[in-house]
Amino acid sequence: MSEAVEHAHTGHLDPRIEAWFAERDWHIFDFQREAWAAQAAGQSGLIHAPTGTGKTLAAWFGAVNAWWQSAADTTTTPGLTVLWITPLRALAADTTGHLERSAAELGLPWSVERRTGDTKSHVKQRQRKKLPSALVTTPESLNLLLSYADHEKMFANIQTVVVDEWHELLSTKRGVALELGLSRLRAINPKLATWGLSATLANLDEAGSALTGGRAITRIRGAVPATTEIEALLPETVDRFPWAGHMGTQMVAPVIAALEAARTTLLFTNTRSQAELWHQALIRARPDWLDKIALHHGSLDRELRDTVEAMIADGRLTCVVATSSLDLGVDFSPVDQVIQIGSPKGVARLLQRAGRSGHRPGVPSRILCVPTHAFELVEIAAARQKALAGELEARPPLTGALDVLAQHVVTRALGSAATGGVSPEDLYDEIVDTHAYRDITPEAWQWTLDFVTRGGAALSAYPEFRRVDIGADGKLSVGDKRIARRHRMTMGTITSDAAMSVRWVKGGRIGTVEERFIAQLKPGDVFLFSGRLLELTRVRDLTAYVKAATRKNRQVPRWGGGRMAITGTLADAIRDLLEAARDGRYDTPELAAIQNILELQKNWSALPAADQLLVEHVTSREGRHWFFYPFAGRLAHEGLSALVAWRLARMHKATFRFSVNDYGFELVTRSKVDFTVDELRAAFSPDNLVDDLLTCLNASELAKHAFRDIARIAGLVFSGYPGANKSARQVQASSGLVYDVLARYDADNRLLTQARDEVLARELEIDRLRAALSRIGDQSIRLAEPPRLTPLGFPLWVERVASQVTNESWKDRVARMTVQLEKAADR
Known part of the structure; x- marks a missing residue:
């Protein structure tokens, strides 16, 4: 127990909160009391606790208790006192x-x-x-409010900001924009207390620093770890030459059995395409569950998702097939099992999804991982090992990020109309009060001012x-109302390929769905x-207008972001x-x-070791592999293979x-x-890593594509007014010019420069690539010459064959091999 709790006295906690817990026969955990004591003392903090153990109550009742302790009048409805930030609209509705x-x-x-994008006007x-x-x-929505001239009055009496699921925002531009917004709130109210909530963070000190701009922060760990049961669904037979080209639907029968043994299950996939296929496969296997599987x-349309979420909460569904749209902390207590299709790809993601089940203190979280190919069994075992050891990413x-900074400067200039504008010096003080820009150079700051006032x-x-007047x-x-309107319409840092609305003809x-998918179809396609x-x-x-199809042959949309x-x-x-x-x-x-697959790999070649880089050389009719x-x-290997x-x-x-693929790469000549x-x-x-990478890749085209999002965030391109949005092709053309x-x-x-750096960091994971090269430098190279493709090499061969356009069905070719x-x- 921390010093904050040891020095807490009974006056720190209002008896109404104690009574609320007692009425429900709920236990108050030590970490919740610790959070309440710290909030009563006006401190900021980061609560890191497993899902379902009461983080929300720790933050919410702490803020309420602090108000009860400090308010002169506790019978009158106050103005804005607590601001609760969530990364998802669905989470906002549930939290409210x-x-x-x-x-x-x-x-x-x-x-x-x-108040979100879904709130009525x-x-x-x-x-x-x-x-x-x-x-x-x-x-x-917070940054939009900060763009109004009376925002200082709106936030004048705010006491507490709570940032839910802070890990979800932390390493993104949305997180950077929030850091700037929080800095503005601190300038309005220097005594503002800021609290972050997370269940899956490893770098707590860094996360806390980003949340508060480097201020002192109380770190609180959940004292009651939730039990997480992680199990793999073992297939009856295992192919000795596995490959990652299918969606795992060959495991439908044992998954159905697992669904029958539970009351309500969330079945997670890693991509939306996979979710669509699994939903259809389950309905085909159990047509009597048509109204029980969602x-x-x-x-999907927001109303459809709201309906599904309400049905989960009411316990009316046997299974919901979902993607990351249900990853975060929406509380569905009827869910007693989670199924993960395929490798979770990360330890934190595994625990995050597991926490969707048993969403109550003391109830274990259960997750059943279903491999889509044999090597994913290794990934599942590895993820469980790290998860149970508490080793997260x-x-x-x-x-x-100067594009986010430029957007914020326009926002602040727009929101300062009541005071005749904001001085660059005051604005600079707010900006360097963030983790994201605490080290910004005077040259970069002056460049940003020149960019928004002159265009550079x-x-x-x-x-x-x-856009900004001096x-x-x-x-x-x-001063320009047209600029003000366009800025408010395009604020934010969420970018993606242009989405095309799908509507019924009637x-x-x-x-x-993404515009580029619909562009590949013609009327009549299913x-x-x-x-x-x-x-x-x-x-x-x-808008793509559709009707119910009668033919069964169909395509499945593939959305960006599927390269996990x-x-x-x-x-x-x-x-x-x-x-x-x-x-x-x-x-x-x-x-x-x-074991038979791994023994075969050892017999024909070798298994990778920590002190070796395994290289296999195979000769075939195609050439030398x-x-x-x-x-x-995968991402680092894309750059590494080209290099x-x-x-x-x-x-x-x-x-x-x-x-x-995730394990390695193949070169064939x-x-x-x-x-x-x-x-x-x-x-x-x-x-010469970076120079060689930029030389061997089409760096200019990669950077131009990355620049599209930067240009939109920075305000260089406009995506159109409501009802007259520009297509992705038009936006790309504008940013390209x-x-x-x-x-x-x-x-x-x-x-x-930022576009190039983002390509290196995001598309090629340059830091991870550099670390791999450093590790390889300390390893010996094990050169093996197996007589044929090995179990490790076969998936890479399939990956390449599947990407080739030939008259021959690649699946037939894979089957023959x-x-x-x-x-x-x-x-």
């Missing part, structure tokens, strides 16, 4: 309900409301005149890029969406388990289930084709070249 009910039960004279107008006592909102993902906060060096001749007194303001909205087979009838004004890579923490655990198998230790049920296994994750191919081609003239161990080591040198102008006339533009390899293995 919980806070509202508990406030009424306590007899608290507070109004509780939410008349409610927003009323809130503009008077905010409720407690407002549940999102980072985007689908939930972020592209760190989420480093972003720093220095290359765009100064165009009036539309002069008055005679040097203050910043926005009326009614179903959801959204696709699976929202758990239904739909026939496209026409496309008009960024294993985390570094998980990769380390996978290597440890494979090394144990190399030494003959099959200590988990998962490893024992695929080189398989490398750094275990650095190594380019460097090897400089040593011996050769043209390479390549494929990647028809040239009759052999590489020595020394040449392979040189290809993995960390020297700006990119070309800047590249030609302002090559040192800081947004161009599998037969050949199985015969060889039998021999």
